[in-house]
Amino acid sequence: xxxxxxxxxxxxxxxxLETCIVKALDYLKRSGVAGEVLIADNGSTDGSxxxxxxxxxxxxxxxxxxxxxxxxxxxxxxxxxxxxxxxxDDSYDFSNLDPFIEQLRDGADLVMGNRFKGGIAKNAxxxxxxxxxxxxxxxxxxxxxxxxxxxxxxGLRGFSREAILGLHLNTPGMExxxxxxxxxxxxxxxxxxxxxxxxxxxRTRAPHLRSWRDGWxxxxxxxxxxxxxxxxxxxxxxxxxxxxxFTALMFGPVTIGGISFDLATMILASxxxxxxxxxxxxxxxxxxxxxxxxxxxxxxxxxxFQSRISVDNACIIGALLLLTALIAVLAGVFSWGAxxxxxxxxxxxxxxxxxxxxxxxxxxxxxxxxxxxxxLQQPIRPDAPIAD
Numbered sequence: 001x002x003x004x005x006x007x008x009x010x011x012x013x014x015x016x017l018e019t020c021i022v023k024a025l026d027y028l029k030r031s032g033v034a035g036e037v038l039i040a041d042n043g044s045t046d047g048s049x050x051x052x053x054x055x056x057x058x059x060x061x062x063x064x065x066x067x068x069x070x071x072x073x074x075x076x077x078x079x080x081x082x083x084x085x086x087x088x089d090d091s092y093d094f095s096n097l098d099p100f101i102e103q104l105r106d107g108a109d110l111v112m113g114n115r116f117k118g119g120i121a122k123n124a125x126x127x128x129x130x131x132x133x134x135x136x137x138x139x140x141x142x143x144x145x146x147x148x149x150x151x152x153x154x155g156l157r158g159f160s161r162e163a164i165l166g167l168h169l170n171t172p173g174m175e176x177x178x179x180x181x182x183x184x185x186x187x188x189x190x191x192x193x194x195x196x197x198x199x200x201x202x203r204t205r206a207p208h209l210r211s212w213r214d215g216w217x218x219x220x221x222x223x224x225x226x227x228x229x230x231x232x233x234x235x236x237x238x239x240x241x242x243x244x245x246f247t248a249l250m251f252g253p254v255t256i257g258g259i260s261f262d263l264a265t266m267i268l269a270s271x272x273x274x275x276x277x278x279x280x281x282x283x284x285x286x287x288x289x290x291x292x293x294x295x296x297x298x299x300x301x302x303x304x305f306q307s308r309i310s311v312d313n314a315c316i317i318g319a320l321l322l323l324t325a326l327i328a329v330l331a332g333v334f335s336w337g338a339x340x341x342x343x344x345x346x347x348x349x350x351x352x353x354x355x356x357x358x359x360x361x362x363x364x365x366x367x368x369x370x371x372x373x374x375x376l377q378q379p380i381r382p383d384a385p386i387a388d
Contacts, residue, residue: 003100004028005036005080005161008088014046016090016202023094032102037089041072042066055292057094068169075164084158089201091124092156093375099194100158106226109163110188112149112181113156113196121199126211137222141178141192144226145187149193153177153218156196163189168294174214175221225296227286235279242272246358250351263350275338277362281369284309288376305317306377314370321363328356 006024010017021037027036037057041049042065052059062073075083082104092113103111120130138152155177167183169176184191201207223230245255247252248267253262254307288306290296332352 005078066172069172091201118195224316231283239276245269318363318367324361
């Protein structure tokens, strides 16, 4: 039985591939681990495939371009119970994989290398990555997902093949590395970390990585799987700030520190209320969609909240808000009538008008969100016909 697959994605790595494969094979021989070296080739044209086959490595051809596509195909084709993946540019040490194997045998589902703890050689990592990109994105990942990983983008990592296949990873590019950590954390896998080293790669050509492009891809993915941070928390802040300001200004101008706030601020507060509430609704709908399609796991908090969501409740709350809007309109009309329908002071009509607009908009938003959430939760029969 094959215990370990050492997986290397490859795209024109003829300069360094032999060194990496030799180190990996030497490790398997020295350690006595029953394993294989698998090269996931992404369309090399420099003879990398022949080099790998000549050294005894197995090669799987991956026609779909991208780092994530290559690794995904490699994991699917791996024979080992465990997989240790690493770049084939000779920047990682394939001759020292014992810490990863020890943790995997101890029950870990994902074992991440940490280059900041193990040591980064001079010129091994560009300053932009070392002092900005990696620390910032790793910090965002730890805050958003409470993951124990300190080096989110370390390319040397080991994992249980079965556990990672169960996550159904599908990003084709460099962001695959982040998706693995994010989804492993969300679905409660056992994640551990071991120190590892990084040295300058042995290639004479430029790396495939594009700092700003790939950094943005990673950040987008971090936000995509964190609807609380993308929608819910910002929405609550905007809604709360708008509601407090709007309520205070409903009764007249407010002066703070010699600065007077009046109708213009009230209009801004209305926009904050509506924008914030819409973001909270987006969070709700995103969670329902993501849980349904197994992009995010169920949680006790989500299940409690979902149990309270119904079209009936949404219609009741929406109707109350629309009724409030109608009352505000009538109050404004009566106030206008009291003047003989002549000219009015702006503040006398803007305040009830603003209340009417806000309540009506919130009412419609609540009702439509209720119906859409109900649609997203409708059961689907596997054999149901597809509508034309």
